[in-house]
Amino acid sequence: xxxxxxxxxxxxxxxxxxxxxxxxxxxxxxxxxxxxxxxxxxxxxxxxxxxxxxxxxxxxxxxxxxxxxxxxxxxxxxxxxxxxxxxxxxxxxxxxxxxxxxxxxxxxxxxxxxxxxxxxxxxxxxxxxxxxxxxxxxxxxxxxxxxxxxxxxxxxxxxxxxxxxxxxxxxxxxxxxx
Numbered sequence: 067x068x069x070x071x072x073x074x075x076x077x078x079x080x081x082x083x084x085x086x087x088x089x090x091x092x093x094x095x096x097x098x099x100x101x102x103x104x105x106x107x108x109x110x111x112x113x114x115x116x117x118x119x120x121x122x123x124x125x126x127x128x129x130x131x132x133x134x135x136x137x138x139x140x141x142x143x144x145x146x147x148x149x150x151x152x153x154x155x156x157x158x159x160x161x162x163x164x165x166x167x168x169x170x171x172x173x174x175x176x177x178x179x180x181x182x183x184x185x186x187x188x189x190x191x192x193x194x195x196x197x198x199x200x201x202x203x204x205x206x207x208x209x210x211x212x213x214x215x216x217x218x219x220x221x222x223x224x225x226x227x228x229x230x231x232x233x234x235x236x237x238x239x240x241x242x243x244x
Contacts, residue, residue, distance in 0.1 A: 069208070075091070097188075100191050101188040154207040158197025158198075160196055164192055171185055171188045193214065194215050
């Protein structure tokens with residue numbers, strides 16, 4: 067999602083440090099999508115939320131999912147598919163944008179719009195999206211961001227309230243606000 071925000075804002079072209087206004091807006095929107103557990107109502111809505119990219123395929127008929135997936139896998143194999151090169155020079159949004167997101171989290175808690183556990187989750191999400199407390203524009207790799215995500219996820223999985231959220235979502239398909 068960090069990469070999608072950077073791409074959407076064209077932050078690399080607009081400001082080599084990666085802290086342009088457009089990037090702040092894109093990251094804030096993505097942060098809200100994740101932290102507020104927004105779900106899409108359709109594939110087109112998922113694209114608007116940046117959960118799907120423009121190049122992701124859409125199957126309109128649920129009964130065709132496996133057939134369409136097999137067809138796409140065959141097409142990729144027949145065209146000598148090679149995986150994309152792992153990006154190693156992602157200009158992280160850094161601690162300036164992180165501070166802005168943390169302020170938003172604080173304000174949401176003060177207004178009692180989110181619970182204490184949601185604050186904890188939101189702080190992890192903000193930290194990951196911004197690449198941690200590093201200077202804006204510091205180059206990081208995809209693996210660095212994925213490692214941060216895994217660390218945050220595993221940390222949250224040790225929480226009872228996270229287990230309750232996961233169980234509730236698996237049972238109902240809806241997020242639990244605890």
